[in-house]
Amino acid sequence: MLDSKIILDANDYDYYSFVEETIKPETVEVKFKDLIPEFSEIEIGSKNLYKHQYASYEALVRGKNLILRSGTGSGKTEAWLIYSIKHKIPTLAIYPTLALANDQIKRIDLYSERTNLRSLVLDANKRETLIHEYGRAKLRSIITQLDILVTNPALLMNEIKKLVKGKPALISGFLNKVKLVMIDEIDFYSPREIALLLGLIGLMKNFTNSDFQIATLSAMIENPEELASFYTRLNNRETEIIEGKRFRVENRTYVILGKNIKKIWEKFKKYKHLIESKIANEDLRGFEDFEYFKRNFYKFYEAAKALKIDLGDIDFDPIDLLANYVKDEHVTLVFTRSINKAEELARRLKNVLNGDLAKCIASHHHLINKEERKRVEEGARSGIVKILISPRTLSQGIDIGTVGRIVHFGLPESLREFYQREGRKGRRMDLDFSETIIIPYGSWDRKLLTRGIEALYQWLQLPIEKIIVNVDNKYRILFEAMMKFQSPRLKKLLSDEEIKLLKELKLVKGDELSDRGLEVERKLQFYEFAPPYGINRILKLGEERVYLPEISHVDLVEKFQPGCFDPSNEAIVIAHNISGGYSRIVSAVIEEEMKWQNLVKKDELLPALEEYEEYKYKWGETPDLIYDYLVGKLSSEVLCVVHPPNGFGKYYKIPNRVYWNIRSSKPRVKVIKDKTVVYYERAKIELPTATYGKYSDYTYGAFYELDPSEDVTSIRIGLAFIMIVLRKKLRIPFETILYDVGKFGDKKFLSLHEPNSAGLIEKLDWLEIKKITEEYNPEVIDEILFEALDEYTYADFISKNLDWQYAKKYAIKALDYILLREKLKVKFKDIEVIIPKPSKALKLLALDLIWLPLKEEFGRKSGILVLAFYDGEGLNSFGFLVEEGRVRNFEEANKLLTKFIDEEFSFLIYDFRAKKEMLNELYLRSFDFILDSMARADKVKDVKEIITKNLDISLAPLEEIEKFAEIQREVKLSDVIYELSNSQQKISQTKANWRNFTKFLEEKAKRYLEDNCKSIFHLYLIMREITKENITR
Known part of the structure; x- marks a missing residue:
């Protein structure tokens, strides 16, 4: 076994190392x-x-x-x-x-x-x-x-x-x-x-x-x-x-920092007069203490780079190091973050090594056919293949016993994957020692190392993410129930719980599966909820069309929309083949090579290309889109609108729009609370491209309406804090529960869902999580976890000066919304009042409105405004076009309002202030004037304010309150959001007038507001009686 220390020292590499002792099972x-x-x-x-x-x-x-x-x-x-x-x-x-x-x-x-x-x-x-x-x-x-x-x-x-x-x-x-x-x-x-x-x-x-x-x-x-x-x-x-216990020989880990770090330190000290005022006081040690400088090397190097100080090139060619291992008697496994990088390293190594030595290099990933992969594995076992390069396929399951060294060319973000990689080596007792070589390459590595080498140690010492095994997961019950229901032999074995679930999900109709049940039966596959075939992927190379491996239905929605990059083939999605008429089914994804000439000929990409160049010049950098893409500074993202169930049920994921995410090449440096923070500028560029497809499955979710006054960015920061607590304290992987915070008009909401049904949202003790969150004290590693979890919210967190108390405050606020249902149960527990039957004679008018933006051009929004009234007997609802920020034809509603005013009605409104803000945004000055006049005449009752005072609560979302008042509704806010997403997707797919795609949305919004108005009316009557009882007491 070659000793890497000898190679590293002989070639002037700077590194950190540590040793893990032998473990032998009894x-x-x-x-x-x-x-x-x-x-x-x-x-x-x-x-x-x-x-x-x-x-x-x-x-x-x-x-x-x-x-x-x-x-x-x-x-x-x-x-x-x-x-x-x-x-x-x-x-x-x-x-x-x-x-x-x-x-x-x-x-x-x-x-x-x-x-x-x-x-x-x-x-x-x-x-x-x-x-x-x-x-x-x-x-x-x-x-x-x-x-x-x-x-x-x-x-x-x-x-x-x-x-x-x-x-x-x-x-x-x-x-x-x-x-x-x-x-x-x-x-x-x-x-x-x-x-x-x-x-x-x-x-x-x-x-x-x-x-x-x-x-x-x-x-x-x-x-x-x-x-x-x-x-x-x-x-x-x-x-x-x-x-x-696992078997492990002594393991030696080397973290490669670069070459000639001491020379860079000498140069760094010469610029002390330019740097010392820009970094934290504790980091001034870096000018005097080389070991401190070395431990925090990436932080200092990136800080100097941010100040436009050139300390010289630290990048070394990993090929020089890897080429040594071809002479080792043991196999070296190199893990990369992508197939492209694996192929690039293999290609370059073969070019450097001549003749028979080139045959000792091989790559291994899922795009290589099965027989070739087997041949490569046998070559490694027999000693022919000495360096095996893979993105992930060799990290699980395969035992090539001759592996003595793992090289991480870029660390994985999951600690579990890191240890799965590590588990491939050192499995033979005759091995004197094994090695781990960490070569920082990607942004994740830099995120860790800019916090110092201790941050890497902290990450490695984190408890591994646990495997979520929930035997009570309703997905299991759903699957078993569906199978039993279809089996003449097993149908009699259906339990009451299984029958109840099938009925709740509307999967059965009498003794047969319903249409929805037939869909579940057809789509319920092991690896995804979709038909048992994938989506074709075609790469256009001039006139030639190359068929690539199929993609899954969920990948189509999340990763392969027009304008998305395909890193496995260095290509960009340019179009979808569409079939199915109105249903717009995607039959194939069309890609072209990632070349400048292919990008500029697509009209829909030109605005994004211009915006990319604008950001680069703004940051003082030279635009080079292809280079930025290849080095990982430009990536694509599909913003999906997820509509979760409340509890266990069907969720929908609809691709809403495509973004290019761009990161500056040069870092920025900032001192926050006497800490030197190195970060990069980031921007999102929205592409004016159509989106297609929809993915659904059954899972757990929760939807919470937020107070209109809430700051959604702060709530998002709070939710990230909660996810860090769940990861650190309960070892729940980040991807287990996903969150979303959104808004439109005066409506704001928070939702949780499990992309893979786990049952944790239902099973977790959220009150206990609130206690853990209140007691939790963040550590250095949490900053890195935050950035890995949600880098754009992390950018917002930097703007808050990385104030963890602020993050904790909004984490507790988010948990208060999650726990609100339990609190309201107590508040309503012993309340029993008799209310009068709603009628016009009460001279009360409940009114509500909702603003649904559908399109934006030059900063001006267009969409529909929906308004509804309820006078105790009759419902009236109206839909109005909003074009370029102005409401059209509102006169009819004004006339009706005036009629009610003349008849001396009082207005019942849920959150008066939020409605006023919306009217101002839409320039509805006449309506705003009417409400102001009514308020001055004490003719406006803010029902939300009355509820919060009577029940002594601070949070009072309408749909949560009405549940405990046993008021039924047909249409929820989440239903309106789902229909809004559908309309936005249809509008993106065509150049026809956007107004052609608002019919279903307007009808859904009207029914939602009609339910709101009836709830507001009933809740006011309930609160009025409670007030009377309190006065009597």
Whole structure:
């Protein structure tokens, strides 16, 4: 094993290093050949079992279920396999993807061959090949006679669906005799996929006559007790949880800072007179103390760069370092952040190394065909391939035992992925030591290192994000209920909970699936909620059209809208092929190479190109769009409007508009609270391109209307703070719960949703989270986590001088909205009043209005304004066009208002101040004057103000209040927002007059306001009676 320290020192690299000691799992005095004599002639036979392997074997022998939690490289595969082989237990082995399980499959094949057992690997592609070779009936017979069947969840789900419908399934005979179901790498799955996996096991139990055991393998599962309880309930077997240590030789980590740092320090000191006034007092040590300068090197270097001081070039060519490893006897795995970078490094290394040495370099990713990937893996095992470069495919599942070194060319943002990468090395006892090489490359690395080397150490010491396993996830219940409902055999097993859920979601109609239920049945696939086919992707190269790998339906919505960059192919999406008439279904994504001549010929991109150049000149930088894209300073983003359910239900994700995100090349430096903060300017450039498609699935969500006076930016900062607390204190990954804060007109809202149904929004104790948040004291690493989570909100946070007390204040405010329902339950608990029947005789008029902006040109907004009245008996609602900021034809509403004034009605308004602000924004001065006059005559009742005073609360969103007053409504604010998104998307797709796409939106808004007016009227009557009772008391 080459020692990188010798190479680094010899070539004047500056670096930081630390050493992790050897970890050896305990062994028992039992060898593999003692249990299975046939193993005597293979390498593993003479090895002693690890303690956790033997304990797992014994648990299975005693008839228990098993959950084995042990690190990578700890022999988890053998833990269950020796049981299956020795006792000839028919076993179904489920791996996340068979492409990433080649090493495990090779061992299963080897052990099966030695013991004369029959094993088979079956996925969709292999199934079609074998059907063609044997025919369906013969293949079914072969599978039934197997001892071990290795498959993935997608194929298993497809087979279970066939059984549900009474169709012949290839694996039905095998399922009826299976005695052990093994789930490997449960860490790999999303919460939604775990729910489906548990549902599949439950259905297998219902469908088969077999009393099978269940074994689950994991490196990082956090709550095995909950999963163990679920397994025991399922098959009435005790479930044993066994912990094991991973094997690791001594590991040496090197963080490469650059070259000639001392010379840069000498130059830095010469500019002290220019720099010292721009940095924090504590950082003045950097002029005197080289070690302090080195520990905070990137901060000082970027600060000097921000002040236009050239300290020289620190960038070194990683090829010079990597080329040394081709002579090592052990394999070096290089992980990059993208396929492009992996291919670039491989190409450059091959160019530097001549002849046969070039054959020692290979890349490995999902765009390389399966056979070539296998060849590369074999080359690494046999010693032909010495440097293997991959973006991610080698970070999970694959064991190339000869790997001695991991090079991180750019760190992953997920700590879990970092340790998955690390788990690929140092798996052989004959290795003296292993190495971790960290080469800072991307913006994430710089974010860490500009806070000093201690920030990197803090990040590495964070607790790893936990795997979310929620056995009560309603997605599992939904899946099982859907399958049982369609099965004549299982329908009678439907529980009351399952029937209730199907009815609540309107998936059934009598004894049949409803139209919505049929859609769920068609789209419910393992990896996404969509039809079982992808979207074509076509790259135009002049007249040639190259078909690229298909994309998923969710990727179409989130990443492949016109104007988006495709980093896997250095291309840009220029158009969609559309079919389906009014429904506008995307059949293909069209891309062109990322070249300047391709961009300037697209009229819809020209405004964005001009705006890009404007920002670059404003920042004092030379525009070079292609370069900025290639180095990661320009990226694309699709702003999706997400419409979450309240509770568990269907959510929709609609692409609303496309942005280019641009970051300045030169940093900025600022002293905040005696800390030197280095940051970059950022801007969003909106593209005037159409958006297409819509994605939906079932998940958990929550929607909260905010007070019109709330500052949405501050609430967003508060929500980011909450997510940091959840990550740090409860180890919940950032992507588990997503938040959104939005506004239109005087309406402001906060929503939460789980992109993969996990059930945490419903399950978390939000009151406890509020207590944790109040007690939480932020650390240096939190600043980096904030920027990684939401970089644009982080820019707003910088404008607040990184004031963590401010962030905490608004985190608590956001949590107060989330907890408001519980508070209102208490407030309304003992209230019982008798109110008069609403009628015109009460001389009260509830009124409400809503402003729906749909288009903006030159800073002037166009859309529709909707107004509604309720006088206790009759409802009136109106829709008005707003063009270039002016309301058209408002006279009819004014006349009706005047009539009510003449009849001496009082006006009931919910949040008088917010409505006045909206009228001013829309220049409705006559209406504004009327309301002012009525208020001066004490003829305006602000119902919201009355409620807050009577109930002694500060927050009173109308829809939350009416729930506890038992007032029903048909249309919610979230329904209006959904229709607004639909209209905005339709308008973006056509050059026709935008007014043609407002009919459904206007009708929905009218019904929403009519519900509002009736609620306002009833709530005023309730509050009036409460006031009377209080006075009487």
